[in-house]
Every structure is written in C-alpha cells, then in structure tokens.
Amino acid sequence: xxxxxxxxxxxxxxxxxxxxxxxxxxxxxxxxxxxxxxxxxxxxxxxxxxxxxxxxxxxxxxxxxxxxxxxxxxxxxxxxxxxxxxxxxxxxxxxxxxxxxxxxxxxxxxxxxxxxxxxxxxxxxxxxxxxxxxxxxxxxxxxxxxxxxxxxxxxxxxxxxxxxxxxxxxxxxxxxxxxxxxxxxxxxxxxxxxxxxxxxxxxxxxxxxxxxxxxxxxxxx
Numbered sequence: 001x002x003x004x005x006x007x008x009x010x011x012x013x014x015x016x017x018x019x020x021x022x023x024x025x026x027x028x029x030x031x032x033x034x035x036x037x038x039x040x041x042x043x044x045x046x047x048x049x050x051x052x053x054x055x056x057x058x059x060x061x062x063x064x065x066x067x068x069x070x071x072x073x074x075x076x077x078x079x080x081x082x083x084x085x086x087x088x089x090x091x092x093x094x095x096x097x098x099x100x101x102x103x104x105x106x107x108x109x110x111x112x113x114x115x116x117x118x119x120x121x122x123x124x125x126x127x128x129x130x131x132x133x134x135x136x137x138x139x140x141x142x143x144x145x146x147x148x149x150x151x152x153x154x155x156x157x158x159x160x161x162x163x164x165x166x167x168x169x170x171x172x173x174x175x176x177x178x179x180x181x182x183x184x185x186x187x188x189x190x191x192x193x194x195x196x197x198x199x200x201x202x203x204x205x206x207x208x209x210x211x212x213x214x215x216x217x218x219x220x221x
Contacts, residue, residue, distance in 0.1 A: 183210030
C-alpha cells in the first residue's frame, strides 16, 4: 500500500524500506569497511547457537550470520523485509547448499509465526534502525519459548569518539538510523524489555558492535 501523504509514520517507513531495497547491492561491500568486529561477533553467535533447535533470524540481510546459524542448529528461518536483500540471501544459501534454512520476507513488527515457537532469536545489527525499539523487542520476545535466548549484536554509534563522528557523517547520507547506542545503553534497553542479559561485550572497530545476549525467563522463574 502506498502511504498517504498525511501519514508521516507510513511515509517514513516507506522511505526506510526503499533505502534498503536500493542498498542491497552495496551491502556486502560496506561490511568490508566495518569488518573488524564481525569475526568475533560471528564466533559468539556460533557459540550461543550451538545445538539450538529452531532459530528465527530477523533482518538477515544478505546472509552474513545465517550460514553460522545453519551449521549449528536444526532449522533456521531467516527473514528480511526488503525483497532485494531477500533475493541475495536466497542466492547465497542456495549456493552453499544449506537445506535447513528457510528464507522468508517478514517485518520485525509483524512476524507471521506462532508465538513461543523458537528456541533462539537472532537480531543482528538492526536495533539501531528500528523506529519503535520497545515494539521491536516485544515482537522478538513473543517468538521465544520460555527459557529461549535472544542474541542482539548491534552497531554502537556512540561507543567511541571515532564512531560518534562516523555516525554523524552517515546521517548526511540519509542513512536511516533511529538511535545511537553504546554497549551499556543497548544492554539496558534489552534488560528493560524483560530479557535477562547473560552476556554483554564491546567488539572494537570503526563502528564497534555491542554484543548482547540474554534469556527470556520462564514465568515465575
């Protein structure tokens, strides 16, 4: 649906989606510039995902994290809301012969899956992009089984002086960021959503990544 001119929220959402549709062809190249924290991020994700049953990955992009998950778990449902990203994700998974990965188009705020049906939810490098952070975290929590794990490594634009400057330069290019985290503020936001944080680590780089991992405690735990 084309957003109405008098609905600023829908118009903003449409602009943000259009940005990622255009940017998909350049996404892998941009990650080369930001590559320093990525190997450690993937290592930590692989450790946390080991022997998990069913995994949901949101904002999978072109598939940086997806192969790591596929090596460790029974089933990965890898989603992205940008069709151009999803096309590249599917091509990469097919090329690697990963038969336990399902690639599906889905919006983080309207995930079309049964609540409490995943052992692990991974949201890598997306929380700084969402307009409604609490709504996004609530949507992710709803997918988790009690006792399930959320992994949410996120670029932290306010972690260092260099990242602060780079973030302001990115803003000039119409980069659709909505907040500038530090690892501490990211950890706080996730904890306030009701996730018990079990690991938080700053991964150094031009744009550092705050790696945050936590558990959705069973009721009355």
